[in-house]
Amino acid sequence: MRSSLIHSQAELHSQYGGVFPTLAKREHGKNLVPLLEKVLIEYSHNKIVSTTANHTATKIDATQKNNTETISNEHFEKTLREYESIIKDHDPDLWNSISHADFLKQKPHIDKIAVTEGPGLEPTLWVGINFARFLASLWQIPIVPINHMEGHIVASLLESDIVDGHFHKLKSLSLPALALLISGGHTELVKIHELGNYNIIGQTKDDAVGEAFDKVARILGLPYPGGPHISKLAEEAEVEGLESAIKLPRPMIGSKDLSFSFSGLKTAVLYVVKDYIKLHKKLDAQFKKSLCLEFERAVEETLSKKLIQAIEQNGIKSIIVGGGVIANKRLKKSFTRITDEYGIPIFLPSLHTSGDNALMIALAGALTRQDSNHANLRASGTKRLS
Ligand code: KG4
Numbered sequence: 001m002r003s004s005l006i007h008s009q010a011e012l013h014s015q016y017g018g019v020f021p022t023l024a025k026r027e028h029g030k031n032l033v034p035l036l037e038k039v040l041i042e043y044s045h046n047k048i049v050s051t052t053a054n055h056t057a058t059k060i061d062a063t064q065k066n067n068t069e070t071i072s073n074e075h076f077e078k079t080l081r082e083y084e085s086i087i088k089d090h091d092p093d094l095w096n097s098i099s100h101a102d103f104l105k106q107k108p109h110i111d112k113i114a115v116t117e118g119p120g121l122e123p124t125l126w127v128g129i130n131f132a133r134f135l136a137s138l139w140q141i142p143i144v145p146i147n148h149m150e151g152h153i154v155a156s157l158l159e160s161d162i163v164d165g166h167f168h169k170l171k172s173l174s175l176p177a178l179a180l181l182i183s184g185g186h187t188e189l190v191k192i193h194e195l196g197n198y199n200i201i202g203q204t205k206d207d208a209v210g211e212a213f214d215k216v217a218r219i220l221g222l223p224y225p226g227g228p229h230i231s232k233l234a235e236e237a238e239v240e241g242l243e244s245a246i247k248l249p250r251p252m253i254g255s256k257d258l259s260f261s262f263s264g265l266k267t268a269v270l271y272v273v274k275d276y277i278k279l280h281k282k283l284d285a286q287f288k289k290s291l292c293l294e295f296e297r298a299v300e301e302t303l304s305k306k307l308i309q310a311i312e313q314n315g316i317k318s319i320i321v322g323g324g325v326i327a328n329k330r331l332k333k334s335f336t337r338i339t340d341e342y343g344i345p346i347f348l349p350s351l352h353t354s355g356d357n358a359l360m361i362a363l364a365g366a367l368t369r370q371d372s373n374h375a376n377l378r379a380s381g382t383k384r385l386s
Pocket residue numbers: 056182183184185186209210211213214225226227228231323324325326327328329354355356
């Protein structure tokens with residue numbers, strides 16, 4: 001890997017208590033080109049570049065090899081004209097930066113471009129797709145459309161996320177494998193027959209688990225994204241030996257199927273907090289900490305129960321956990337304990353690759369043989385793995 005950069009929008013959205021879609025789209029338009037320039041300046045010797053655009057960050061990753069080729073002014077101008085009607089009105093910021101991006105006339109040694117087609121917020125996905133299409137036309141290389149969730153799967157298989165100019169191998173999987181994908185938008189159990197061949201065997205009926213973390217954080221007056229704040233308070237509660245008098249529900253824990261539901265858990269927290277405020281006027285720090293601990297335990301127990309069910313029902317030989325929520329230490333510990341008990345390997349992403357990043361998209365692109373006719377490339381907000 002030659003270079004991997006992320007421009008996070010988390011702080012910007014934090015003031016809205018969640019992702020503000022129009023702002024997210026505009027920020028992608030502003031940030032993609034400068035971020036690509038940074039990557040190419042740092043590593044002028046590249047092989048794969050991926051750009052992804054979704055709700056939390058604008059990301060670019062570049063991998064391997066040398067030398068550049070000069071693109072003529074005529075070809076640059078012709079490509080700009082070709083894309084003017086597609087980009088100018090929809091993404092004025094992207095258009096403005098592309099039009100002045102002379103550095104793009106030095107084509108790096110890149111074989112293909114991997115871009116996220118979904119799932120995600122469609123307006124933001126379009127920014128990445130349109131930029132990828134422009135680059136592919138300018139540099140005359142293919143595009144590979146990538147499913148964001150497949151990115152999370154391969155991110156957990158990366159041997160190392162260190163930028164050192166080498167191609168990093170993936171850890172080998174025993175099949176069939178099971179991926180538990182837990183992010184801000186998804187909670188899924190995916191059976192992996194082989195990389196590229198997936199079956200969703202369980203999913204949430206309502207909120208995603210990361211969404212529940214974010215909504216509960218909001219109820220408790222904690223900043224967005226809520227996961228890290230809740231997990232910090234829960235850890236403090238444990239260190240201080242605080243126990244919650246409140247018992248939250250463990251939604252669907254008794255059901256035989258592999259469905260999840262987190263919206264009721266969030267509502268339960270809301271009522272507990274309302275009752276507490278009625279009685280005490282405001283939230284007390286210790287109450288918050290112990291409630292965070294109880295919430296995390298409810299999430300942990302629910303996810304663990306379904307993970308065990310899925311392992312037993314499907315003859316699973318290895319486990320992958322992916323998505324931003326697996327940054328959570330309690331969940332990591334719990335899933336590792338389960339796989340130890342079953343004597344099967346578990347693959348977890350590093351802290352850098354658990355949240356959204358372009359490296360995982362580039363990696364999935366490097367593994368894919370199929371190129372796309374990029375005129376047909378579309379953002380697909382609800383794209384599924386199978
Ligand atoms: O995969 P991701 O970066 O973006 C999506 O594709 O959604 O996941 C973001 C989610 C957010 O909901 C965030 O609150 C959650 O991951 N998250 C955590 C932790 N760190 C991030 N949830 C629980 N504990 C954490 N330490």
